[in-house]
Amino acid sequence: MERYDWNEGWRFTPNFTEGxxxxxxxxxxxxxxxxxxxxxxxxxHYCNEKDYQMISGYRKSFFAxxxxxxxxxxxxxxxxxxxxxxxxxxxxxxxxxxxxxxFTVDLSTHLKYGVDNVIAVKCDSNETINVPPFGYxxxxxxxxxxxxxxxxxxxxxxxxxDVFVYATADGNFRLYPSIVGESTGCTLHAEIIAPTGEKxxxxxxxxxxxxxxxxxxxxWHPEHPNLYALxxxxxxxxxxxxxxxxxxxxxxMDINLGFRTIDFRADGLYLNxxxxxxxxxxxxxxxxxxxxxxPDSQQVLDAEILKNELACNAVRTSHYPQSQSFIDACDxxxxxxxxxxxxxxxxxxxxxxxIAIQNCREMVLQYRNHPSIFxxxxxxxxxxxxxxxxxxxxxxxxxxxxxxxTGGVRCIKNSNCFEDVYTYNDFSxxxxxxxxxxxxxxxxxxxKGYMVTEYNGHMYPTKTSxxxxxxxxxxxxxxxxxxxxxxxxxxxxSFGWCMFDYNTHKDFxxxxxxxxxxxxxxxxxxxxxxxxxxxxxxxxxxxxxxxxGIMQSGDYAQLPPELWVFTxxxxxxxxxxxxxxxxxxxxxxxxxxxxxxPPILIDDFVGEQLVTDEGFAPAVxxxxxxxLNASRIYGMNLxxxxxxxxxxxxxxxxxxxxxxxxxHNKYNGNWGVSAVEYRFEAVAGDKVVAxxxxxxxxxxxxxxxxxxxxxxxxxxxxxxxVQLKAIDQTGALLHYYDEPVCLTVTGPAKxxxxxxxxxxxxxxxxxVASTGKAGSVTLRCExxxxxxxxxxxxxxx
Ligand code: GAL
Numbered sequence: 001m002e003r004y005d006w007n008e009g010w011r012f013t014p015n016f017t018e019g020x021x022x023x024x025x026x027x028x029x030x031x032x033x034x035x036x037x038x039x040x041x042x043x044x045h046y047c048n049e050k051d052y053q054m055i056s057g058y059r060k061s062f063f064a065x066x067x068x069x070x071x072x073x074x075x076x077x078x079x080x081x082x083x084x085x086x087x088x089x090x091x092x093x094x095x096x097x098x099x100x101x102x103f104t105v106d107l108s109t110h111l112k113y114g115v116d117n118v119i120a121v122k123c124d125s126n127e128t129i130n131v132p133p134f135g136y137x138x139x140x141x142x143x144x145x146x147x148x149x150x151x152x153x154x155x156x157x158x159x160x161x162d163v164f165v166y167a168t169a170d171g172n173f174r175l176y177p178s179i180v181g182e183s184t185g186c187t188l189h190a191e192i193i194a195p196t197g198e199k200x201x202x203x204x205x206x207x208x209x210x211x212x213x214x215x216x217x218x219x220w221h222p223e224h225p226n227l228y229a230l231x232x233x234x235x236x237x238x239x240x241x242x243x244x245x246x247x248x249x250x251x252x253m254d255i256n257l258g259f260r261t262i263d264f265r266a267d268g269l270y271l272n273x274x275x276x277x278x279x280x281x282x283x284x285x286x287x288x289x290x291x292x293x294x295p296d297s298q299q300v301l302d303a304e305i306l307k308n309e310l311a312c313n314a315v316r317t318s319h320y321p322q323s324q325s326f327i328d329a330c331d332x333x334x335x336x337x338x339x340x341x342x343x344x345x346x347x348x349x350x351x352x353x354x355i356a357i358q359n360c361r362e363m364v365l366q367y368r369n370h371p372s373i374f375x376x377x378x379x380x381x382x383x384x385x386x387x388x389x390x391x392x393x394x395x396x397x398x399x400x401x402x403x404x405x406t407g408g409v410r411c412i413k414n415s416n417c418f419e420d421v422y423t424y425n426d427f428s429x430x431x432x433x434x435x436x437x438x439x440x441x442x443x444x445x446x447x448k449g450y451m452v453t454e455y456n457g458h459m460y461p462t463k464t465s466x467x468x469x470x471x472x473x474x475x476x477x478x479x480x481x482x483x484x485x486x487x488x489x490x491x492x493x494s495f496g497w498c499m500f501d502y503n504t505h506k507d508f509x510x511x512x513x514x515x516x517x518x519x520x521x522x523x524x525x526x527x528x529x530x531x532x533x534x535x536x537x538x539x540x541x542x543x544x545x546x547x548x549g550i551m552q553s554g555d556y557a558q559l560p561p562e563l564w565v566f567t568x569x570x571x572x573x574x575x576x577x578x579x580x581x582x583x584x585x586x587x588x589x590x591x592x593x594x595x596x597x598p599p600i601l602i603d604d605f606v607g608e609q610l611v612t613d614e615g616f617a618p619a620v621x622x623x624x625x626x627x628l629n630a631s632r633i634y635g636m637n638l639x640x641x642x643x644x645x646x647x648x649x650x651x652x653x654x655x656x657x658x659x660x661x662x663x664h665n666k667y668n669g670n671w672g673v674s675a676v677e678y679r680f681e682a683v684a685g686d687k688v689v690a691x692x693x694x695x696x697x698x699x700x701x702x703x704x705x706x707x708x709x710x711x712x713x714x715x716x717x718x719x720x721x722v723q724l725k726a727i728d729q730t731g732a733l734l735h736y737y738d739e740p741v742c743l744t745v746t747g748p749a750k751x752x753x754x755x756x757x758x759x760x761x762x763x764x765x766x767x768v769a770s771t772g773k774a775g776s777v778t779l780r781c782e783x784x785x786x787x788x789x790x791x792x793x794x795x796x797x
Contacts, residue, residue: 010035012031012056014056036145036148037293046513052125056145075105075107078148081147083099084103089110089111101359140284143293161178163178167217177232186237187204188204220334227256228257230256233251255369264420279493285299288503306335318340318497324366331370338375339375340377356389376397376406379407407453408423414443420448426494436455451493451494453495456474457498463510464525468556468735469556471735483598500520537568539568544569546565546567551563565584567682578677586598624649626642627646679693699729702781704791710794719752720793726763738762745780748795749793749795750771773795773797775795776795
């Protein structure tokens with residue numbers, strides 16, 4: 001068997017014509033493209049969904065050696081958005097509906113051997129086709145093109161079509177092979193290599209399931225995602241003829257194997273017998289400019305961000321199956337995955353439903369070996385009940401994978417539940433009420449598991465450039481919902497809406513074709529809300545310290561709100577002009593007490609200073625301190641009870657109104673005084689693990705961070721994600737530094753998107769793509785008012 005990456009040598013036309021099917025077509029006139037490919041790059045926002053809707057054509061000519069004759073020549077497209085017709089030498093050889101799953105075409109009977117052949121793909125990316133998710137409105141752009149990898153496999157006449165692996169936490173596993181061709185005289189060999197390097201070998205009949213056991217298997221779990229490397233070989237046995245024929249391998253497959261047991265119960269999810277609370281986010285697979293067409297490195301980066309930065313233990317691939325490289329990364333990093341069939345609210349006619357059923361089959365067959373997948377989505381996201389249809393989707397999924405539960409995302413209560421888990425989008429939190437509703441008030445199936453699959457999102461869109469109060473309220477909403485979910489012991493967990501901002505249709509979002517629903521922006525820069533998630537990780541995995549708001553009161557329309565700190569440290573110490581004020585600890589009985597690391601309220605800016613510096617008796621100091629701290633939030637309108645405490649001393653002639661005003665100005669105000677610097681110090685154990693300084697800006701700098709500075713060109717083009725940030729002399733983000741940045745690339749690479757990008761909320765980003773050549777690339781970033789910055793990207797081929 002041989003495998004070829006088939007991502008190069010393609011020609012593209014935005015207007016498909018039958019002419020391109022012809023072997024003699026002058027294809028040089030067509031655009032030379034590399035896969036992943038989008039039929040149309042789009043502007044950052046104010047884009048138009050009509051621009052990518054077309055019937056385009058792809059064409060590739062290649063030589064089929066005579067040695068391929070008699071073999072199976074399998075051409076696999078990992079995804080073509082959204083309807084593909086494949087032609088081989090002018091003959092229509094395959095048709096595939098649905099832009100989110102792979103399909104394979106056996107070319108063997110259509111090829112001409114020993115000569116040049118032509119493959120062409122007619123790609124329909126019109127949103128009018130009768131294919132899920134189309135039919136009504138959709139809150140995300142759907143793009144178009146051959147946007148995932150293409151491969152060509154040359155297989156023997158007998159080969160492994162598939163091997164389904166099921167492994168449980170007790171170390172048992174089963175392999176179910178599916179073989180094309182006559183397998184008499186063949187044996188299945190399985191080798192399993194443990195993460196420690198130990199090897200185990202198993203053998204069985206080629207056409208029967210192979211059962212085995214690994215003693216003391218290290219289990220797969222988000223906290224320790226142990227993966228075993230499984231290699232399955234289909235071997236033609238030796239023949240004791242004269243002369244004897246030695247055994248040889250006909251085909252083989254490599255699979256990542258995880259030993260884990262999933263058990264959804266009425267009171268939650270049990271993984272390997274242990275209850276685990278899901279804390280995840282929804283992820284679309286889109287990127288600025290390119291839409292879906294981004295290389296593996298960017299898919300992997302998203303998984304890394306979810307796991308390592310945002311401390312999620314799960315992700316929902318809303319609202320369709322996503323690239324294998326993303327799910328592979330979830331397997332490796334330890335992210336549980338809830339994946340679902342494509343669709344958005346709308347259920348179409350019988351033809352449409354047949355494709356949805358086919359999507360169920362393809363989803364399960366193509367993704368069921370991933371240990372990270374713990375739940376199949378058997379419903380069209382947020383659709384109405386359709387008993388016959390959903391009985392069928394569940395049946396099809398269970399038949400192909402009896403080992404995992406099904407779910408199906410609803411926005412309706414008490415709907416008919418053919419799934420194993422009632423999964424519900426709970427958008428009940430409005431900023432003032434509880435974070436979520438109780439399971440019993442939603443589900444028609446109280447004995448089944450229950451999980452919240454979306455919250456927030458459109459309830460409170462937030463741009464990086466929004467004012468401080470807005471950014472804070474966005475973050476607090478996420479904290480409140482997470483608190484609610486954790487406090488309800490019978491909710492298996494939740495997925496927030498959503499990981500990052502995304503381009504959408506005219507009917508949704510902020511009018512500029514963006515839904516600003518992310519805890520990250522489109523370049524994966526963090527908003528304040530990201531810190532709510534990030535701070536939930538153990539401090540050993542990276543200290544987090546972020547303020548909910550700013551100390552500059554002038555950005556608040558009225559008075560500043562309560563100030564919270566998102567941190568995973570044990571304690572936060574506050575200093576004013578390097579003078580220690582006081583320290584704060586998480587309150588496990590408080591408003592956010594159910595979280596592993598509850599946000600910490602910073603409500604004392606006075607500390608003991610009224611005693612130590614002003615000479616007040618402790619009891620008097622306590623009363624005045626309460627007034628001073630309250631006046632930060634209430635101004636002159638102090639709650640009567642608190643006001644009375646200060647008035648008491650005025651009545652007793654121990655203090656004058658002027659004294660109080662002076663104290664307020666000294667401890668709360670900063671008008672006219674030389675610069676006030678607040679420093680927040682996070683302490684874990686007895687170590688200072690992070691610092692934030694808030695002080696007047698004196699110097700503006702540009703920070704450019706390349707998330708993946710080493711690129712590999714092959715098997716597709718690659719690209720680097722670069723995040724840009726305007727910062728002050730302490731490294732703090734300058735929220736309103738929205739100047740343009742000029743980007744210049746030197747070396748064998750090109751920019752994706754414009755060469756001048758505006759900062760948005762002090763943040764921006766760009767992508768630098770490889771061009772097929774190795775070398776060192778420099779990206780120069782020039783922002784008005786700051787020194788230029790250069791970063792280096794290495795490209796390997
Ligand atoms: C949900 C929907 C998501 C997204 C979200 C916005 O209803 O499932 O796709 O539109 O709302 O908050």
